[in-house]
Amino acid sequence: MKTVGIGFLGCGNIGCGVYRLLEQQRAQMEENEGISFDVRQILVRSTGKRRGADIPDSLLTTCAQDVLADPEIAIVMEFMGGEQPAASYMMRALEAGKTVVTANKMALATHWNELIRAAREHGAGLYFEASVCGAIPIIRAMCDSLQANRISSVTGIINGTTNYILSRMSSEGASYQAALSEAQRLGLAEPDPTADVEGFDAAYKLSILSSLAFHRHVPVESVYREGISGVTPEDVQFGREFGLTLKLLAVAKEENGRIQARVHPAFVPDSHPLASVGGAFNAVYVSGHACGEMMFYGRGAGDMPTASALVSDLTMAAKEKSHRLPAVFGDAEDIADDWTCVHFVRMLATDEPGVLSELAGLFARHGVSIASMVQKGERDAQGRVQIVFLTHRASECAVRAAISEMDEALGVQVSIIRVEKD
């Protein structure tokens, strides 16, 4: 039996989940894996707080050095969240030759090459399965299972909060605000929901996933990002009539040698495997030239699902004789600022002769070809009606240029939602 000393940085919900899981599974892990884990130090903000796990007071410390400098601690598990001080603590652990297991997508995505380089230089491991999609082993799939593939796309529902909100809007016609409040009441959204609903959380995760998929570093700043706070029940409802389900998608694609990395609301056909991913679940859909299409589905958040991934990394880290690490990738220099897809364009336009032809003409002048159009419902008080266009595959930039001209020329209010068919 090998005993491995570990230290925790942070002990909120996730940390307590890991502690509980290690206690619950102690006998099974010792028997099946031949490893016993010894939690030696836990960094907390306050030692007096009540916690969701039965942790002896003697393990708690408010001094990071107690974890980072303990020579008996071989593996440091980090679940403090946030960029700092998490990133610098991880750097210190790696520089001391300690292996790091982290759930922190923000610190990882923003210090990606720095952390990997430090791990490589000091012979330490860096494990981060839990940083993307909780229990879903998508990191291991990309690194250890699909490494013989040329990945053409990774399309994911990688934020549970927004998927819950959009699922409620879809199933019940709820407004964005009502669905968000419900999510907050259930503890699925933070009191300040910005990181989730504006797509920041998904952008960190997509930076990690796309770097692994394309073997080039895709920095967070180059991920196009648009949240769900502008989505209306009308968008959801019109989409349904076209057989489309609205999701917040994270899309990484390699097309014509250029990388697209973008997070935005998008419609998928109802028949697409991602369409039926409901509630707070996550799923990642991957296409590779040999494996074909795959999907990984599961719980992307929560203390125990995240702990499941963290303890799997911990076990892997403890057994590995030499740690496998991603290469230090150069920054991708070919990130696309334009892409083509089908666009759903909904607008409120004056119901007058000539307006429709003017709108259609504007699309045409920008090279955007229309696949279908519906006009719905009664005129509002200003004499305007709802019009929805579905384009053929068209350039994002061209569609935006057409829309901006429409706004100037006709004063129409427009929402654009991309449609991802594959």
Add this chain to the structure above:
Amino acid sequence: MKTVGIGFLGCGNIGCGVYRLLEQQRAQMEENEGISFDVRQILVRSTGKRRGADIPDSLLTTCAQDVLADPEIAIVMEFMGGEQPAASYMMRALEAGKTVVTANKMALATHWNELIRAAREHGAGLYFEASVCGAIPIIRAMCDSLQANRISSVTGIINGTTNYILSRMSSEGASYQAALSEAQRLGLAEPDPTADVEGFDAAYKLSILSSLAFHRHVPVESVYREGISGVTPEDVQFGREFGLTLKLLAVAKEENGRIQARVHPAFVPDSHPLASVGGAFNAVYVSGHACGEMMFYGRGAGDMPTASALVSDLTMAAKEKSHRLPAVFGDAEDIADDWTCVHFVRMLATDEPGVLSELAGLFARHGVSIASMVQKGERDAQGRVQIVFLTHRASECAVRAAISEMDEALGVQVSIIRVEKD
């Protein structure tokens, strides 16, 4: 750059796929993984045959010893299929300290402990991701990602041929025979389809999956097995009216300390993630106490998807300093011969006063409680009508006993299909 000598046992579709993939990805694998693979010997039945890959004649041999005794071959890849001579070749390779990578579920499931023991004794690796569900990394998920979980159930669509047939029966009302012929025409079913349609293929895979899930050896012989050849379009159609989709499921469950391992046609609710797995796709749905519910979806067969898994194993095997292997499990002594679930029971019964009450009475005497019943359609020439019962959760043995008495007492023709709701 590390160069690793490898040998192939067999070179049909899968072997050619692996050869092509290694050639295609040579530069990428050298750059990202730091490994160069050198294919040195390929065992074939006949050296004269045309193959689907550009393989130099100098690599081909009809003598197994050329592969098994070459000291420069560190890793033997086996894709001959069938139990023998594949299993004994793999044993010889392992006994010579060579690592084995195999796609052969039959040889692996029937020689499970023997192969694992040989690998352990000789310090060799044994990798078998490709033996279950092609490209889907379900083996690695069970061994490396969910190891901190108590798995309660593994429910899979793990045979693409039968899923294709049932999908056609469901979408087009096709008969079993017509859908099978179509599958044969497309190369999705063998000229002799027995191994697929009677559930043997799924039983081998389930033996492997359930042994890994429950850390006890579940021999193939203890897997309950029932194929799809008796499924009728009426079953499929009635199921649809109850909101149920018919699949050939492989179910491994631990309930009340006993293991269930069974392959049979089963209904899942239309809303279940497995219901929308269509065509020749595979999917495995796993429940664990920490990770919650997960699903892994992808291509379970075909040369390139299988090659994707084989080359991922090969890369892992080449990089590993000490191979991770499952333990040699004792045989599970607690495999259940009874289980409870909802049963769909369809019968053709004489449409006479009293028959229905007699049927209901028989169910009741066996402790089987009825949740709903429908009688459908016109009387046939013998004055019989279709009746479908959906039971509440009931013992499999009790339902079978009731049915057998009905058959004796009333001469009714019955089909039973289990309903898996979770």
